[in-house]
Amino acid sequence: MKIFSASQIQDADKSTIQKQQISSEELMERAATKLFEWIHARLRGTRVTLKLFCGIGNNGGDGLVLARLLHEHGYTIQVYVVNFSEKRSKDFLLNLERLKSAKLWPDFLNNESELPPISPDDIVIDAIFGIGLNRAPNTWVGNLIMHINNSRAFVLSVDIPSGLPTDKCPWNPDYAIRASYVLTFQVPKLVFFLPETGVFVNQWELLDIGLDPEYLQTTETEFELIGRPEVLPLYRPRLKFSHKGNYGHAIIVGGSYGKIGAVQLASDACLSSGSGLVTAFVPLCGYQAIQTALPEVMVLTDGGEKIISKISFPFEPTVVGIGMGIGVDKITANAFGALLKSMEKPMVIDADGLNILAKHPKMLKDIPELSVLTPHPKELERLVGNWSDDFEKLSKVKAFSTHYNVVVVIKGAHTITVYKDKGFVNTTGNPGMATAGSGDVLTGMITGLMAQGYTSLHAAIFGVYLHGLAGDIGVSEMGYEALKASTIISNIGNAFMELLRQPEAEPQEEN
Numbered sequence: 080m081k082i083f084s085a086s087q088i089q090d091a092d093k094s095t096i097q098k099q100q101i102s103s104e105e106l107m108e109r110a111a112t113k114l115f116e117w118i119h120a121r122l123r124g125t126r127v128t129l130k131l132f133c134g135i136g137n138n139g140g141d142g143l144v145l146a147r148l149l150h151e152h153g154y155t156i157q158v159y160v161v162n163f164s165e166k167r168s169k170d171f172l173l174n175l176e177r178l179k180s181a182k183l184w185p186d187f188l189n190n191e192s193e194l195p196p197i198s199p200d201d202i203v204i205d206a207i208f209g210i211g212l213n214r215a216p217n218t219w220v221g222n223l224i225m226h227i228n229n230s231r232a233f234v235l236s237v238d239i240p241s242g243l244p245t246d247k248c249p250w251n252p253d254y255a256i257r258a259s260y261v262l263t264f265q266v267p268k269l270v271f272f273l274p275e276t277g278v279f280v281n282q283w284e285l286l287d288i289g290l291d292p293e294y295l296q297t298t299e300t301e302f303e304l305i306g307r308p309e310v311l312p313l314y315r316p317r318l319k320f321s322h323k324g325n326y327g328h329a330i331i332v333g334g335s336y337g338k339i340g341a342v343q344l345a346s347d348a349c350l351s352s353g354s355g356l357v358t359a360f361v362p363l364c365g366y367q368a369i370q371t372a373l374p375e376v377m378v379l380t381d382g383g384e385k386i387i388s389k390i391s392f393p394f395e396p397t398v399v400g401i402g403m404g405i406g407v408d409k410i411t412a413n414a415f416g417a418l419l420k421s422m423e424k425p426m427v428i429d430a431d432g433l434n435i436l437a438k439h440p441k442m443l444k445d446i447p448e449l450s451v452l453t454p455h456p457k458e459l460e461r462l463v464g465n466w467s468d469d470f471e472k473l474s475k476v477k478a479f480s481t482h483y484n485v486v487v488v489i490k491g492a493h494t495i496t497v498y499k500d501k502g503f504v505n506t507t508g509n510p511g512m513a514t515a516g517s518g519d520v521l522t523g524m525i526t527g528l529m530a531q532g533y534t535s536l537h538a539a540i541f542g543v544y545l546h547g548l549a550g551d552i553g554v555s556e557m558g559y560e561a562l563k564a565s566t567i568i569s570n571i572g573n574a575f576m577e578l579l580r581q582p583e584a585e586p587q588e589e590n
């Protein structure tokens with residue numbers, strides 16, 4: 080699903096009004112009716128007070144229409160107009176008149192008003208600012224926002240939490256609503272998924288308001304949200320008369336004394352993702368452990384006892400995944416650098432492989448094109464330098480990816496795979512996966528997919544999704560705390576099956 084910018088959504092709005100020959104006021108009525116239906120389906124007339132805070136633009140206008148509909152259906156409501164500007168929108172004014180005709184008189188709040196009482200039992204509807212927010216809210220509006228945040232009431236935001244801009248970080252994080260739930264119109268917003276801005280959105284849901292489908296389909300976006308519909312077409316089915324040679328021979332290079340487990344996890348994950356053959360390449364101290372733990376995996380050693388000192392293979396691997404637990408010793412770094420020079424096929428580089436690159440930036444130019452780099456935030460910072468906020472991070476990664484022609488997987492709660500100017504935002508995974516070795520598993524999985532012929536970009540997008548799904552299945556069985564990296568591996572098969580599961584047939588209506 081595409082993630083549109085605020086200005087693209089405004090264009091979609093215009094295009095809808097033009098093509099569907101409706102007025103902006105009708106579009107507002109449509110949007111607010113969707114909001115009302117969502118709320119009404121859940122509250123079903125429950126006696127609870129809804130406090131609607133409405134700005135003076137179209138987000139506020141949505142709030143006023145919603146207030147009218149709730150009132151018509153007998154809900155107890157209190158409407159506040161947050162009068163932050165004289166420039167009231169046309170459709171806001173129209174709906175203010177309609178509200179007054181229905182004998183509903185909002186309270187008008189300004190910089191001299193007292194903060195209205197909000198009880199933890201109230202439901203707050205936040206319609207102060209929408210995607211039109213273009214500067215920091217001023218102090219009194221900020222104080223009102225903090226008052227709502229401190230109220231412990233359930234806060235339902237219309238379109239986007241007020242104070243959170245659509246395409247940047249908030250100017251003042253205290254002046255942004257921390258929404259319990261966001262009902263967002265038509266398309267998800269990028270800020271819902273970034274570590275600094277996602278914290279304002281506990282849960283979100285899309286409301287389809289029928290924006291022009293042609294505009295939505297034909298407009299290119301910088302970011303895409305990756306769910307099952309996006310991943311399923313990437314799947315490469317196995318053929319009946321195939322043999323293991325058709326699915327590649329992956330080599331996982333890594334490990335050092337005390338960190339052989341990382342290679343074990345990555346090799347196991349690589350095999351469990353479908354690589355035809357997997358060889359682990361480790362220092363001597365890892366030989367016995369891997370041979371014992373993973374009978375299906377072959378093992379090569381380089382003669383170094385505790386660290387890797389020279390990397391060479393007696394055959395040409397389909398793909399190399401490298402870096403987990405390998406250390407940053409100078410000898411290992413030299414071996415790594417020599418391997419980069421000799422490799423032409425795309426590789427997967429993780430962990431200390433990335434740290435070596437950060438310490439020896441001259442090596443960057445030797446990374447084979449279309450390689451996949453899988454940094455966690457700290458490794459990324461070492462690689463591209465620090466950033467002022469999440470948006471600067473994304474533009475730095477895009478520039479890095481374009482310069483070196485590599486795929487960069489920014490790991491996190493919503494892992495973002497970046498290739499050149501485009502970012503793919505993952506939707507699977509959970510905090511149970513914040514556990515030792517889960518990144519090694521991901522590296523193994525992406526390597527295993529590339530071994531089978533997935534392109535680098537597809538392997539990264541598919542692997543990240545499947546890794547998160549395996550983690551989600553694991554958590555559903557044992558909860559967050561007990562989930563270990565090896566649980567993710569044992570659920571890779573279940574994740575494939577869940578992905579490929581036929582949707583259940585809709586029940587037939589009886590005549």
Ligand SMILES: NC(=O)C1=CN([C@@H]2O[C@H](COP(=O)(O)OP(=O)(O)OC[C@H]3O[C@@H](n4cnc5c(N)ncnc54)[C@H](OP(=O)(O)O)[C@@H]3O)[C@@H](O)[C@H]2O)[C@@H](O)CC1
Nearest residue numbers: 092107136137138208209210211212213214215216238264
């Ligand atoms: N296509 C869709 O999805 C549909 C969208 N709809 C709804 O419209 C919403 C967008 O409405 P909107 O454009 O009127 O902007 P909104 O957010 O209400 O702000 C109002 C104005 O405030 C101003 N302003 C900005 N920052 C400020 C600040 N810090 N302090 C003070 N003032 C500030 C700024 O005007 P300025 O003063 O800069 O001229 C801005 O224009 C959208 O979120 C959705 O709810 C639906 O109705 C129908 C379909």
Ligand SMILES: Nc1ncnc2c1ncn2[C@@H]1O[C@H](COP(=O)(O)OP(=O)(O)O)[C@@H](O)[C@H]1O
Nearest residue numbers: 455490491492508509510513515516517518519
């Ligand atoms: N809160 C979270 N929600 C979803 N996924 C997470 C979360 N925390 C971590 N992960 C995932 O777990 C993995 C952790 O990788 P990494 O930090 O490299 O771990 P390690 O170095 O221990 O292998 C990444 O794929 C990341 O996306």
Ligand SMILES: [K+]
Nearest residue numbers: 205208239241
């Ligand atoms: K809002």
